[in-house]
Amino acid sequence: MPLAFAWSDFAQQVTSGLAAGAIYASLALALVLIYQTTNVVNFAQGEMATFTTFIAWMFMDRGLPYWPAFALTLLIAFAGGVGVERVLIRPIEHRPEIVIVIMTIGLLIALNGLTGWIWGPEVKAFDSPFPNSSVIVGGVAISVRDIGTFCVCLGVVVLLWLFFRFTTLGLAMRAVAFNPDASRLMGVRVGWMLALGWGFAAVLGAIAGMMAAPTIFLDPDMMIVVLIYAFAAAVLGGIDSPVGAVVGGLLLGVVINLLGAYVNFVGNELRLPTALAVLLLVLVIRPTGLFGRRVVRRV
């Protein structure tokens, strides 16, 4: 608890909040990508991210430099995401929502156990490509790692947006999310578009995992808390809105960081329950979130 309020301190809290928020935004966007197309919340998203982050760690442990390991991990994550959709979700896609949720929970349990089984439960250090130093901008010390994390996460989000906006494949994927039946009639291969969506979501998750790991350290349970923040961010922005997920993630990162720093009652321990309170409040007061579409129920 700072004794006197200082603007430089405040700005520092905001920037580190933005870095954390960028990680939440990536994972939230992954959730939204899958929700938009498959209409299900993927509870295994965090564990998929953890698993791929461990793969990256393994590559680096064997002596691969950071960026090749990073790229290789993203490829594996993509293949894994596509595989999960093809093998686990496809056969049950027309069953009730609750069945698919339970399937992703099964995947969550299995992947969490598998990560611990293969790599052991002990906490591991994970390298960051960015130095742990800070630069002074206008009297405010900003961590280089925070800037790097923010740029990588947001860079990928922008790339993804360009892909969806300007390529034929991106258009086809948006068409499937909007109206699968009409898309199928137009000759779009709906099944493969859904699988691609899962692949991209897995890539986003892997990036979130690799960016989060240097700060929160690598262990099989590391993404569970991040996943809750991502859920809260996605719900805050509107669970079917990609823009909302990114804005929600950044907003949540900053607000939680500020509350933790300046509100004595919240402190360090109650950050997570605060995110939960945000989640509940949004769900109850404005279920569509900030940017979501209202779904009209037909009788």
Place this chain on the structure above:
Amino acid sequence: MTRRWVGPALTALVLAGAVVLIVFLPRMTSEFRLGQFTYVAIYFIALLGLNILTGYNGQISLGHAAFMAVGGYTAAVLILGQEGFKLVGQEPAEIIPKHGITPIWTIPIAGLVTGVIGYLFGLPALRLAGVSLALATFAVAVSMPAIAKRFEHLTGGGGGLSLPLPEAPFGWDISPPHWLYYEAWGAAGILFVVAWLLVRGRVGRAWRSIRDGEVAAVSSGVSPAVYKTLAFGISSAYAGVAGALFAIQNSYINPDTFPLTLSILLLASAVIGGLSSLSGVIVGALVLEFLPIYAQEPPVFDVNFAKQAAPVVFGVVLMLIVFLMPGGAAGLLRRLTRPIVAAASRRS
């Protein structure tokens, strides 16, 4: 003309057999095994409650361990009384008696307290359906340990609260583990009958109608608000009783006694046993207690896997159940016994 009584008679026979088995089991096993079967009873109670909510009413809960924690802490605080737990500059509420309450009486109180809290949580949950509710309850489960640590003047924080092993009442000459076993199974029996009466009657019909089509239920005069919050309250009360028994049996409670993993595995076991079936609940409870043990050390092969083998097997079993037998163990049982019952019912 068929013999309509054959089916119910068989059910009654199986139930009677189960009761006999439960009563005489303590004579056949070691005290260590007995403790495991006490946990089976506790999981049985929690899963009954979860099945009422998720199976019969269609409201998915990924946070039932948090409700168990509420029950566990209620019981622990009441048992210890004012003297027992550490105070960090704060006076305990005056309603907590100074010298504690006999453990057995804390169990219904814990059920009641948790039921009220669950009912209150059910009010905002009314606006959530399907995935949103799963999210909200998941967040509750993740946040519970942090909340318990924050209010350490009541919960003892990370250090937790230690509880004494209760002695059998009325001068009954059995050891505490035996008494706990009978206590847990007694509660399980009572709550099983209550659940059975609930789901077969008007309330159960209302719950199922909301699950299968909320609009149709409203058109028939069933109020979703009333019945959904009722399901939440009753389900939480079950979780509270289970949590109280768990804390007493465990002799210890801290924020990690009821982790997120337990919430997730509870839902998994409910599905493995079979949603909206009371007979499957016992299978779910047995799986939840024994699968982690046998996954680590399979009884047939001479191998010893890591502790992490258990969740892998659990997850894979859950996924296979979703693929292959959506009705869970109860669905399989029904499919196997139907021809037998049908054959026995036919008059030659």
